[in-house]
Amino acid sequence: METRDLQTFLAVAECGSITKAASMLGRSQPSVTRIMQDLEAELGFALLHRVGRRIQLSEEGAAFEEEARRLLMSFDELAARAKAIAVGKGQILKVATTAAIGTGLLPAAMAQLVDPALPHETHIGQFLPSIVAQELRSGRSELGFSSMPLDTPGLDVLRLYSAPDVVIALRDDDPLAELDVVPLSALAGRRLVTMLNPLRFQRHIAKALAERNVEIGAVIRTSISYGALQIVRHTGVAAVIDPVTAFGVHLPDVIIRPIDVTVPYYWGVLAGENRPLRPVAHALVEAAEEVAERCIPGFKKLDPATAGQLVTGPEIDTNNGI
Secondary structure (H helix, E strand, O other): OOHHHHHHHHHHHHHOOHHHHHHHHOOOHHHHHHHHHHHHHHHOOOOEEEEOOEEEEOHHHHHHHHHHHHHHHHHHHHHHHHHHHHOOOOOEEEEEEOHHHHHHOHHHHHHHOOHHHOOOEEEEEEOOHHHHHHHHHHOOOOEEEEEOOOOOOOEEEEEEEEEEOEEEEEOOOOHHHHOOOEOHHHHOOOOEEEEOOHHHHHHHHHHHHHHOOOOOOOEEEEOOHHHHHHHHHHHOOEEEEOHHHHHHOOOOOEEEEOEOEEOEEEEEEEEEOOOOOOHHHHHHHHHHHHHHHHHOOOOEEEOHHHHHHOOOOOEEOOOOOO
8 A cells, every 4th residue: 555545545535536536646547546446455445436427425534534544644744854954844733732832822922932932843732631632642742732631640830820719701891891890690591601511601700600509501612612602702601711812812792700709720741751851841831821910911820839739719809899
């Protein structure tokens, strides 16, 4: 099996036609047909079946298509890496991050890096916290930014931060936008956008609402805070989201207000255990911390050694007079 075979198969899958695939590849129809027949014989299963005049992938063919794309991407990346190394530009910084930090914090941090500190290539993958940990443990990523839990075996917590969660209200004419601090009671009967993560809204904010006998309206749940902001902007509902996204992503007409219950949001910088960071990774960490300190109200730097002791829960904020 050669890369040409995979390229031919993917062309046929995309075009749904041997003739169109041959035209796209600049080859003859018989040669494409022969490659497909040889590939099916080597794999031991049919890749295609006919539906009328068109060709569709078989169930096995659809599964193989995903593997074929992954393999070709690996080959392309390997070739590009080899060329970069040949000209002395082989440095790559691979970062694994949660979506909130990758969207709300890292773009501004990267903007602060001066050219000499930038690697030739930077890869930023956005994952769930558990996958961030896997990326770092396996060595696929050098640097990680993640929310709780942080005290994961095989990882070192390099930096630890906290800031209070916030309420997001839409438009200047929204009644909540007129308040300096939004009491939970103001959410009674209102639709809310919340996170799917049960360790955040469902566990802490919901508990605080129950303690105050506040019943909210319909709920929209999403796994990405930026998506919550967009829902807020277009529907006029309120949302409780992390402060990194709230103050790091600016959308027109979206107003940020604190609530009268403090729910700490913790996040940190991670690396594989006993794996020292290169200067370029250190530079990104420092830039991200500087951006957070400047832009996020209530931002605090904590002792990384305490990551395993953190327990988040609602607290009544007695300093706001509500």
